[in-house]
Amino acid sequence: MSEHHYTGDLPPEKFNMAAFCLSPALHRDPAKIALTIDHGDDQPDRWSYAALDRAVQGIAAGLQARGLSKGDRVLIRMGNTPEAALMFFGAIAGGFVPVPTSAQLTQLEAAFVLRNSGAELIALSPDLPIDSGQTPTLLPPDIAELAQSPGAGYADTHKDDPAFLVYTSGTSGTPKGVLHAHRSVWGRKPMVEGWYGLTSNDVMVHAGAVNWTYTLGVGLSDPWANGAATVLYNGPKDINVWPRLIRTHKGTLFAAVPSLYRQLLRDSDICDGIPTLRHGLTAGEPLPEQVAADWAGMTGLPLFEALGMSECSTYISSGPVTPTRAGSPGRPQPGRCVAILPAEKTADATPLPPGETGLLAVHRTDPALMLGYWKRPEEDMQVWHGDWFCGGDLAHMDDDGYVWFEGRADDVMNAQGYRVSPAEVEAALLSHRGVHEVAVREVEVSSGVHLIAAFVKPEGIAPEIADLLAHAANSLAPYKRPREIRFLDEMPRTANGKLARKQLPARL
Incomplete structure (x- = not known):
């Protein structure tokens, strides 16, 4: 191995992502409420760790009973509901591969993902149209019934087995699938210290929808893997919902995109106080310096930014152990191996010194990196520069290791936290x-x-x-x-x- 490599702990060979997040463990109290979905009324959905564990094992067993085989894809076309989260982790628990999709997709876009992924089953909200063809569908009542099936444990998967498939925009004009392994959730461990400062006592209030990878990771996988609690929202739009959720559920961490923080500062009653919050987290798009300054001025709390990509989640961040620097998303998280490479491919892919601009790169030994692009081997070849994965971000590092983002090497845009x-x-x-x-x-x-x-x-x-x-x-x-x-x-x-x-x- 070269002198450059990931230095964090590595996952065991036998590893199941859902089990890592939800199976009984000393740091997870079975009776503790792990998931609350607030609907804007006084009747939220609440799930304990024990209930989630039973439900995802039941769904895993139920999917197997329906004839699914290991590695089969399950398209999830649902709203921001408990069933969507249960299907995601239940499929992974059984060794199947969920394909979460945005509820905002048109019928044509959803049909493309269905065809391209080759999904054998669709978990579907009845209000979201899709031309399913001959593909069988499960509606929310069917999923609730599956969750009651007797569980048979978590599948005996390998760390490099496919776990989930997400679609993101690329330069070709059609969405491309990013296939992640079970080890990807282990690869998120550097974020716990490097971005969140997350403990089992935290309550994560996340402003995203269940079907977004930002929510599936930051809002669900990471809190659950560390015995914390999560609060999501699925009710009428109202900017004052977010301060209310933080106050009502005693949120200690709040995760959103920068544009939502800007709206909170302008239109909400956030200035009335959010006493339990320790700090805010932001990702998905660059954080404007003025938004960070205004948030700190109004709330007295820091905003910790992270830079990431669908292929690796976040790997650069500020946080409790990494002081913020205005204009920079922070430094590589502990254990990550990150470098700046020349924009043109070279045989040895030698990292550039501090101050020089090039492609932001992550070493292939990082367990958070994807398995590859689904059915696009030519694009897999393009993103590798020797042992380094380059996602197309241009940046430079200063002498202290802080990263300064300088745009994209391609024309991919960032809209509301999504790559387009x-x-x-x-x-x-x-x-x-x-x-x-x-x-x-x-x-x-x-x-x-x-x-x-x-x-x-x-x-x-x-x-x-x-x-x-x-x-x-x-x-x-x-x-x-x-x-x-x-x-x-x-x-x-x-x-x-x-x-x-x-x-x-x-x-x-």
Whole structure:
């Protein structure tokens, strides 16, 4: 092995991710409430560790009884419900591979994931449309019945066996599957010290939905693996919900995206006090310095940022043991092996010295890294520079090891914490008969506020903007849709005639 490698503890060979999070253990009190889903009324769903353990074992046994084999995929197309969480961990408990999807996906997007993943079964909320074809479906009552099945323990899986499959935007224009192993949850252990400061006494209030990897990891897997408790929300939208949840459930940690913190500061009663909170956690998009400063000024508490990716979760962060530096997401978490590599591939992939900009890279020995891209071997080859995984982020490190993000090497955008490919948005708009050419990019509309904008060269007379937006809504989830459309006579080009996306107007 080279001198560069992951230095944290490594998982055992026989390892099941769901068992690591939920099986009986000394640090998990069976009677303790592990999961609360608040619906905005006085009747939240509450699950103890013992109840979760029984339910996921029951679902695992029930799926096996239905004929599923080890490694079979189970598509989860559900809202922010207990059944969605139970299906995710129940499938993993049985050695199957859940495929969580955003409830915001259109029917066309969901159908693509179903076909591409080859799922053998769909866990479905009846209000979310999907063309299931011949694929059998389970509705919430079916899942509740499965959860009552006699459990037969957790599957005897290997640390490198597939555990779950998530889809993220790439540069090709269609979502790509990221396949993770059971060991991925063990690879999250550096986050406990390096970002959270998490203990079994903590109550994690998470603002995300169950089907998002940010929630599945930060909101569920990590608190449960450490004997803590989680509070999620599934009720009417109201910005004051979040201070109320923290106060009502005595939340000690709060996790959200920066845009939600900005809205809390502007529109909520957060200033009335959140006495049990120790600090806030933020990821998914860069944290504006002003938001961090305003939060600290109003609440007296720090915001700890993390930088991550679907292929590895977070690996750079500030936290209780890593003081924040304005403008930087922090340092590599304890045990991680992170480097800055030259943007161009080299035979030896030698890390660059402090101060030089290149590709942010994680060493292949990190157990949090994905197994690979689902059915895309050519993309697997592109992201490896020797023994280093490069996700496309450009950055440099200072002499103290702090990372300074400098954008993307490709054109992938960040919208509400989700990665979005310009090519995917462009393909949706190009199918409109009034569009001759289109280019999409992320633009800054005010300090720290970014949105997706589409620049359109029309086919003859420019179509109505409302018509274009409605057309995009037919095939794009809300977070992928352009918020602004501008018409151009010609697209900017390089000397070789290629689209110069970065020369599109930087501001609207």
